[in-house]
Amino acid sequence: MSITPEFSDDFTPESVDARWMDAVLREHARLGSEDDEELILRVTREISQVSQVSQVSQVSQVSQVSQVSQVSQVSQVSQVSQVSQVDESRASQIAPFVGTSATKRHFSLSPWIAAAAVIALSLTLLMTLKTGYQPGQRQADEFRFFVQVMPSTLSQTSSEVGLTKVLKNQSVSEISAFLPASDIASASLAQMRLPDFRIEDFRITADRSRAMPHGLIYEGDVLVEHGGFRIEAASVHLPTPSSKVIANEATLMASRVRVERTTPACTVEAESLRIDPTSGQIILTGVSRAQTEQGELTDFAPGDLVVLTDRAFAVERGSDGSFHTGLERIR
Amino acid sequence: MASPEQFSELVRTHHRDLLVYALALTRNSATARDIVQEAFITAYQKRGTFDETRDFATWMRGIVRNKWREWLRKNRRYDLGDHELSRLDEDITAWQSRRAEGGSDLFAELDDCLCLLPPLLQETVQAYYYEGRNGDEVAAHLGVAPAAIRKRLERARILLKQCLDRKRSNATNLPVS
Numbered sequence: 001m002s003i004t005p006e007f008s009d010d011f012t013p014e015s016v017d018a019r020w021m022d023a024v025l026r027e028h029a030r031l032g033s034e035d036d037e038e039l040i041l042r043v044t045r046e047i048s049q050v051s052q053v054s055q056v057s058q059v060s061q062v063s064q065v066s067q068v069s070q071v072s073q074v075s076q077v078s079q080v081s082q083v084s085q086v087d088e089s090r091a092s093q094i095a096p097f098v099g100t101s102a103t104k105r106h107f108s109l110s111p112w113i114a115a116a117a118v119i120a121l122s123l124t125l126l127m128t129l130k131t132g133y134q135p136g137q138r139q140a141d142e143f144r145f146f147v148q149v150m151p152s153t154l155s156q157t158s159s160e161v162g163l164t165k166v167l168k169n170q171s172v173s174e175i176s177a178f179l180p181a182s183d184i185a186s187a188s189l190a191q192m193r194l195p196d197f198r199i200e201d202f203r204i205t206a207d208r209s210r211a212m213p214h215g216l217i218y219e220g221d222v223l224v225e226h227g228g229f230r231i232e233a234a235s236v237h238l239p240t241p242s243s244k245v246i247a248n249e250a251t252l253m254a255s256r257v258r259v260e261r262t263t264p265a266c267t268v269e270a271e272s273l274r275i276d277p278t279s280g281q282i283i284l285t286g287v288s289r290a291q292t293e294q295g296e297l298t299d300f301a302p303g304d305l306v307v308l309t310d311r312a313f314a315v316e317r318g319s320d321g322s323f324h325t326g327l328e329r330i331r
Numbered sequence: 332m333a334s335p336e337q338f339s340e341l342v343r344t345h346h347r348d349l350l351v352y353a354l355a356l357t358r359n360s361a362t363a364r365d366i367v368q369e370a371f372i373t374a375y376q377k378r379g380t381f382d383e384t385r386d387f388a389t390w391m392r393g394i395v396r397n398k399w400r401e402w403l404r405k406n407r408r409y410d411l412g413d414h415e416l417s418r419l420d421e422d423i424t425a426w427q428s429r430r431a432e433g434g435s436d437l438f439a440e441l442d443d444c445l446c447l448l449p450p451l452l453q454e455t456v457q458a459y460y461y462e463g464r465n466g467d468e469v470a471a472h473l474g475v476a477p478a479a480i481r482k483r484l485e486r487a488r489i490l491l492k493q494c495l496d497r498k499r500s501n502a503t504n505l506p507v508s
Contacts, residue, residue, distance in 0.1 A: 017492050019419075020492070021495075022355070025491070026460060027347065027354060028438050033442075035343055036346055039367065040343055040346060047372065
């Protein structure tokens with residue numbers, strides 16, 4: 001805890017009534033009448049970890065630590081916890097869901113995000129396992145993100161409206177073509193009372209890395225192993241989780257990439273990649289080539305996007321914002 | 332015994348009042364938030380010992396107070412006497428009770444009271460609390476002496492406290508000046 005008092009100038013009140021009023025004003029200035037979602041998330045995470053998540057997490061962590069130990073000595077374990085919340089301005093952008101402008105087209109890639117417009121998102125870097133690094137060796141770091149989605153303070157009615165709009169603008173079949181069943185189910189997250197958790201692990205190997213104010217940069221034959229994905233990139237940026245989730249923020253960003261998914265097999269080459277913190281989707285732009293089990297796709301326009309999940313592959317065309325599974329255009 | 336889900340709801344219901352309480356005690360928002368977080372976690376861990384016939388808000392205030400005393404022992408400053416502590420408890424208790432009875436929220440009432448402040452005090456409060464300026468910066472911003480700002484803030488706090496007290500006792504819509 002901080003030792004230095006935060007408010008200690010000549011303007012700080014001393015009487016107990018004024019001190020009370022000072023605290024009310026400071027809290028009101030900080031959040032108005034809104035809940036402190038970050039605090040609630042922190043507490044909820046703690047009690048949920050005790051009750052539900054700890055078992056899964058422990059098994060996974062043991063496995064990860066063991067893997068790292070085989071490579072080299074674990075030299076640093078740090079914990080960073082920061083919570084982000086989808087703000088209302090973002091909610092208002094997403095909820096209409098027209099899918100025509102560039103920005104909204106991006107959101108249209110994640111139909112359930114429209115429902116998630118009224119949910120809060122917690123993105124927590126739980127653990128950094130930094131393997132021993134010596135000159136001449138490649139740098140290898142491991143990260144675990146704890147992603148938590150929970151209902152916001154917005155009304156239940158709002159979330160239902162958001163979801164309805166998605167389904168009206170996008171046929172169920174179109175959504176189904178893109179989304180795995182589990183993701184469709186997650187469209188109802190906004191109606192859940194309890195947080196939903198997801199743990200995402202990244203192992204990053206690179207020739208070198210450097211810490212910047214906004215995050216970590218990896219350069220030189222970067223390899224990211226993430227679930228069933230293997231991402232080769234010229235450079236990777238791992239931003240520090242910020243206090244707000246904004247439209248273009250990402251868990252991880254990379255440039256000049258080649259992404260391989262093992263099952264179902266898929267390879268995509270693109271200029272840039274970002275991992276959406278809300279959905280966990282891999283979103284690629286500047287795509288030059290995509291290879292799936294059905295064939296090869298090469299005629300991408302500059303505005304086209306490719307989106308990958310564990311099981312799905314989708315192309316969104318820049319001109320009309322429409323969805324394609326990619327299959328109809330494969331040669 | 333409350334499930335994690337039920338306990339999360341309790342956290343949502345009570346955290347803002349407890350944050351004000353902890354902030355009044357510590358005068359440090361980061362510390363206040365740490366204390367409230369730790370208090371909730373302690374409460375969750377000890378929820379089996381909580382007598383459900385008792386008031387949860389009172390129990391939580393007690394835990395926050397204990398956490399604050401632990402913090403005081405480490406930092407040896409900003410202590411409050413028993414009488415002052417009782418005054419703070421009265422305020423927080425009154426607002427918690429009001430909300431439990433379906434009355435309006437402390438912060439919503441504060442919105443109203445702020446609008447009732449005289450313009451000079453309004454702009455001073457706005458600059459100091461809501462725009463994040465320190466006292467000297469507010470003085471420079473408003474073109475008055477720091478001593479005047481100090482007086483204005485004192486006056487504003489008194490008027491706002493009176494306004495909130497009146498609203499708490501349902502004597503609403505009285506001018507504060």
